[in-house]
Amino acid sequence: MGWTSRDSRRHRRLGSRRPRSLCPVRGFGRFVRLLLDSHVVLWWLTSDPRLGPRCVDMIVGADEVAFSAVTPWELGIKRASGKLSYPDDMVAQLRASGFVERSITVEDGVLAAELPPHHRDPFDRMLIAQAISSAFVLVTSDDQLAAYEVALLDAGA
Template structure:
C-alpha cells in the first residue's frame, strides 16, 4: 500500500509522539511508499510562521532521511479538488484527499471527518 501522510501524522511520526496509534505506525512501516505532500510542508510552514506549532529544524531533509518521498502539488491535483463533495472545509485537507485520489494513494489521518471521502482515506 502507498500512503500519503496527513500533517499531524508526519509530525507525530517525527516526534515519536504517542498520539500516533500503533495501527498507524504499522501501516507506515509496512507501506511500499509513503509520501509527504508539498501542501503539508506549506501548511506546517505557515502555521509555524504564525507561532501555532513548532516545526522540526531541517524538516525537508528529515522527511527524506526517514525514507518518505515528497509529493509535489500539480495542476491535476488542484483541479481534482473541484470534484470533491464538501464533507470538510479545510483547504489543505481537501487538497490531500484530491492528491490521494489522483495518485492512487491512501491518505493516513486521524481526522475522522475525512473518512467521508471513502477508500482513499484511512483514519487511524
Template sequence: MRLLLDTQMLLWALNDDPKLTLQARKAIRDAQDRIVSSVSIWEISIKRSIGKLRIEGDPIRFARAAGCAPLSVTWSHGDIAGALPAHHSDPFDRLLIAQAQSEGLTILTADRAFWQYDVDLI
C-alpha cells in the first residue's frame, strides 16, 4: 500500500501522540511507501508562523528519518482539488484528497470529512 499521511497524522507521529491508534501505527509501519505531501509541510509552517500550532521538532527531518517520500503539488492536483464536491472547505485537505485520487494513494486520516470523497482511506 502507498500511504499518504494527512497533516494531523504526521503531527501525531512526529510527537508520538497517544491519539495515533495502534491501527494507524501498523498502517504506517507496514506501508510499502510512506508519503508526506508538501501540502502538509506548508500547512504546519503556516499554522506555526501564525501561532496556531506549537510543535517540537522539524517535520521535514522527521519525515525523512521515517523513510517518507515527499509529494509535490502539480497543476493536475490543483485542478482536481478545485473540481471536488464541496463536502470540505479546508484547502489543505482538499489538495491531499486530490493528490491521493491522482496518484492512487491511500490516505491515513482521523478526519471524518474525508470519508465523503471517492478516495481510499484508513
C-alpha cells in the first residue's frame, strides 16, 4: 500500500497529525497543505517511480495531505471505460496513509465555473478551484495547470 519509506511508516504510527520535525517542505509558508491530483493518487498507491523523490518527501512531511471527492469520481469513470484500474479499497488506503478527504462545495463549483478557459477538463478545473479556495498546493504533473494562479508542486520532482 503506497510508499514504505522510513518517514512514511513513522507517520502512520504517529497518526494523522504530522510533527513539524518531519516537514522537509520550505517555501510554501508555515502550514503546508497538499491536494493530490488524481494521477498522483494512483502513483502514490502503486509506488509509481514517476512520483519523484522530492515530491514523496514533501507529501510525507506536509502538515495536511488531501484527496478530493473528484478523484474517485474521475478514476471510476476511467475504470468503467477500461482506461485504467485501481484498488477497490482505494479510499481506505488513502485514509490509512493519513490523507484527508476534501468534499466539493457550492463555492468550489462557482469558482470552477469562473476560472479562465485555459483547461477544459472539468475534473482538473474542480481541483484547481478547491486548491485556490482552501489554500492547498496542488500536486500534479500536468503542466497545463500552471496557466492558473494556483500553487503547484511538480509530482515528478
